[in-house]
Amino acid sequence: MFELKKFRKKSPWILHFNAGGCNGCDIEILACLAPKYDIERFGMINTGNPKQSDILLITGPVTKRTRERLVEVYNQMPEPKVVVCCGSCASTGGIFRGMYNIEGGVDQFIPVDVYVAGCACRPEQIIDGVVVALGILEEKTKEIEKTIKLANKPVVEEDGQVNRRNMPAELTYETTV
Amino acid sequence: MNKIETTLEKVSSDIGSFYKYDQHHFIVMNANDLGDKIEVQWFFHDYADAKNITMFWLQCADTDRIPSINGSVASAWVAESEIADLLGLDIENAIAGFVLEHDSPIAPLRKKKK
Amino acid sequence: MKQQFEIPVGAQHISLLEPLHFKLTTENETIVDADANLYYVHRGIENACVTKFKYRQVPLVVGRVCGLCSVSHGTAAAQVIEKLTKVEIPLRAKYLRMLVIELDRIHSHLLCLAHVAENSGFEALFMQTMRDREYSMELLESVCGNRVQYDYSIVGGVNRDLRPDVAADIKTKLALLKPRVQALHEVFETNWSLSLKNKGVGAISKELAMKLNAVGPLARAAGVPIDVRNETEDLLPWKELGFEMILDTAGDVYARNMVRIKELYVAFRIIDNILNGLPEGDIANISKALPEGEAIVRVEAPRGELMHYARGNKTNVLERLKIKAPTFSNVGAMVEIFKGNQYASAPAIIASYDPCLSCTAR
Numbered sequence: 001m002f003e004l005k006k007f008r009k010k011s012p013w014i015l016h017f018n019a020g021g022c023n024g025c026d027i028e029i030l031a032c033l034a035p036k037y038d039i040e041r042f043g044m045i046n047t048g049n050p051k052q053s054d055i056l057l058i059t060g061p062v063t064k065r066t067r068e069r070l071v072e073v074y075n076q077m078p079e080p081k082v083v084v085c086c087g088s089c090a091s092t093g094g095i096f097r098g099m100y101n102i103e104g105g106v107d108q109f110i111p112v113d114v115y116v117a118g119c120a121c122r123p124e125q126i127i128d129g130v131v132v133a134l135g136i137l138e139e140k141t142k143e144i145e146k147t148i149k150l151a152n153k154p155v156v157e158e159d160g161q162v163n164r165r166n167m168p169a170e171l172t173y174e175t176t177v
Numbered sequence: 178m179n180k181i182e183t184t185l186e187k188v189s190s191d192i193g194s195f196y197k198y199d200q201h202h203f204i205v206m207n208a209n210d211l212g213d214k215i216e217v218q219w220f221f222h223d224y225a226d227a228k229n230i231t232m233f234w235l236q237c238a239d240t241d242r243i244p245s246i247n248g249s250v251a252s253a254w255v256a257e258s259e260i261a262d263l264l265g266l267d268i269e270n271a272i273a274g275f276v277l278e279h280d281s282p283i284a285p286l287r288k289k290k291k
Numbered sequence: 292m293k294q295q296f297e298i299p300v301g302a303q304h305i306s307l308l309e310p311l312h313f314k315l316t317t318e319n320e321t322i323v324d325a326d327a328n329l330y331y332v333h334r335g336i337e338n339a340c341v342t343k344f345k346y347r348q349v350p351l352v353v354g355r356v357c358g359l360c361s362v363s364h365g366t367a368a369a370q371v372i373e374k375l376t377k378v379e380i381p382l383r384a385k386y387l388r389m390l391v392i393e394l395d396r397i398h399s400h401l402l403c404l405a406h407v408a409e410n411s412g413f414e415a416l417f418m419q420t421m422r423d424r425e426y427s428m429e430l431l432e433s434v435c436g437n438r439v440q441y442d443y444s445i446v447g448g449v450n451r452d453l454r455p456d457v458a459a460d461i462k463t464k465l466a467l468l469k470p471r472v473q474a475l476h477e478v479f480e481t482n483w484s485l486s487l488k489n490k491g492v493g494a495i496s497k498e499l500a501m502k503l504n505a506v507g508p509l510a511r512a513a514g515v516p517i518d519v520r521n522e523t524e525d526l527l528p529w530k531e532l533g534f535e536m537i538l539d540t541a542g543d544v545y546a547r548n549m550v551r552i553k554e555l556y557v558a559f560r561i562i563d564n565i566l567n568g569l570p571e572g573d574i575a576n577i578s579k580a581l582p583e584g585e586a587i588v589r590v591e592a593p594r595g596e597l598m599h600y601a602r603g604n605k606t607n608v609l610e611r612l613k614i615k616a617p618t619f620s621n622v623g624a625m626v627e628i629f630k631g632n633q634y635a636s637a638p639a640i641i642a643s644y645d646p647c648l649s650c651t652a653r
Contacts, residue, residue, distance in 0.1 A: 018309045020332045022649050024358025024439040026308045027402060031428070034405075034421030048305025064278040065331045066310050069302045095355050098343065099335040100285045101277070120358060120439035178587070202517060203504045204589075205615040207600055220587070220598070224501075224515075228522045230587070252503045252623030263337075276330045276652070285338050 009138050011043035014130070015053035015077065019070050019106060021060020024120035025087040029057060037123040039130065050076040055133050057126075061089040061096045062103040074110045080140035082133040084114040086126055091115045178230045185237055185244065192219060192233060193249040200224060201231075206246075206256040208264050210288050215239050215266065219246065239287075245269040293318045300637060302331055307641065308406075309648045317634050325629040329622065333652040340612045346372055346582055349609065351442050353599075356614065357650040358439050359402070362388075362395045363592035364614070364650075366444040367599040370526055370590070373446060375582035375603045383572045384448035389527050390565045391434060391443050392590075393558040397468075398427040399593035400551040400558075403645040404479065407548060410638040411488035416478060423471045426464050433457050448575025458566050465559060472559075476552045486545065493628050493640035494543040503623040507595020509644060510624075512550045513542035519591035526588065532564045533557075544643040581605045592617050594645055616650030 018026055032039040033046055047053050050073050062070060074083070085106050088094040093104045106112055113136050116129040156162060183191045196203070204220040219233040237243065243266060247253045254270070261271035265284025277285075301312040310331035316324035336356055340349050353368040354361035366388050373380060405420035428438050434457055435441040443449055479485065495505070500513040510517050518536045520529040537553040539546040582603025590597045595617030602611040618625075625644050632640060 017303050018332075020310070020334060020649075022355050022358040022361070022440075023308060023647065024361070027358060028439060030308070030402070031421065031425070034425070035418055036422060036425045046305070048303075050303075060332075061334070063332060063334060064281055065333065066302070069310065069331075073303055095352065096334050096336075096339075099339045100282050101333050101335045119355075120437075122438060198502045199498075202501075202506075204596070204598055205600075205613070205619070207613045209602060209611050220600075224517065226522075250504070252620070255619065255622045276333050285335060 012054040013047045014055045016057045019060045019066045020063035025059035032123045056083045059086045061093045083112045189244045203250045243268045322629045330652045332649045336653045345607045360592040367590040369444040371588040371599045371601040374586035376580040381573045382570045387449045396593045406642040410642040426468045447577045489545040492636045505624040506620045508550045512539045512546035514540045519589045532561045547643045618647045618651045
């Protein structure tokens, strides 16, 4: 059987989503895949399927028509997943901030782990950001493998029934290796 | 640039008799908000002498129904739907919600907000 | 009647760079109807240019409409404001603008060719084309200072002069690029397995292209003689630099590839002529005049005819700015071409349009 947690770091698959940018960062991501910058030496492949990918690369500010698609693509990705924002408009809205059809940065809708600055961000910066994301992916993998245990004992009512009302709030994480 | 003035009633027949698909290229349809009135413009150029740009224009109130020229110019529906959405105009056969989402501002290019 | 299925392509798809949605209705494997949803990327730049930004900032904002042809957008906006303020720009600035537009055309056409090869299933050719494209990206970086967003044209001229060492660098790198483009030309022209995916696929007749008002390589591949570089000597003197219009007749994906590759040779020739005959003088003519009246300007972007319409009222802010992008004119043709083709060819056809939705939606 494969040791999945060992190989996930060696071959993270990336998913690219344009949330409404100007194509500038998109062609730099494409240049990353090409021979000069060659992101494939980290084992990364650009895949079109959200269900097979580990790293989500987002470019562009979120417009009013792409926001539902962005959340849907994020939700379809399996855990653990890392989100990388490429470019200043994906990080904050950039020059488009305040225009009438713009919602702002990506972090208003989904949690973001790595911000890559620049307009447009250079391929070296994208590679740098993705390598930082690899470390976060490893941490998240460890986090996800922890088992969850109930910390408190269940409250037993007078008639012998278990009170389940507060149980979700009492869940805590305990490490068992 | 030739500027030809036209009216709401005549615009379909004017452009229909002017436009020959193998002689003229339809560039774009544009509208400007002049405050109390709307100015609508249609741009064409000739294939043979492309410097020769013809502009049909008219002025109308913002509630008037503007006729579509899609009958004579087959690809005009894109420009018409976009202008209708962005300026809140009433253009014949325009597709509603072509550009804007349901919670976008209505007619964002108008000076006085609706 | 056969059973019909609706297959969506997009908004997120491996063969698309941008959010774009095609709804293809198919019968067995054949596409019988198509519908497009294009305005995912609508941001409201036209409104921001007339409310938030002063007219001197407009060329820089308009460059952010599209990252692929940002210099064409910036130049068109600068030219239309120069017409409104009645500023005459120096000849050297005109030549430098043309130099960057042609370098931009080389990188954009090579990107499109790479994308067609990838979507036809020829991954090795994609990698090869993208490797050769890096020469043009390096040249653009050395001329303008940035790889993608150049901000090169300003109102009244350009904002950087061409240093002699950069000019020599352009000559050496183009000498390296030319034989590689010839090698690519041979592959795109004669490769048998690529021709199965490209020849006769996605064809449009000259008559239909004229009826649907197509522009750019899409129209020129079908034989429609439309190229703005042919007629605007007053703003940018293309003809004296050896411009020649490339036409084809077939109108399919293969013909579009051939038109794009042959335009690369024209671009090389124009760049050589610019470097050999670059006039001396200032690079910008900054005046304090305010924009007044209305004007239109047309520029040939890599994808076709780009039009900017502006109107000023003697204040620091424009009254109206209308951008007509090349892909906007091609929407009607893009939807028509699908009909009658196999569903498996759809990604290659979409890539061969070279669609730029951020231009269209603004």
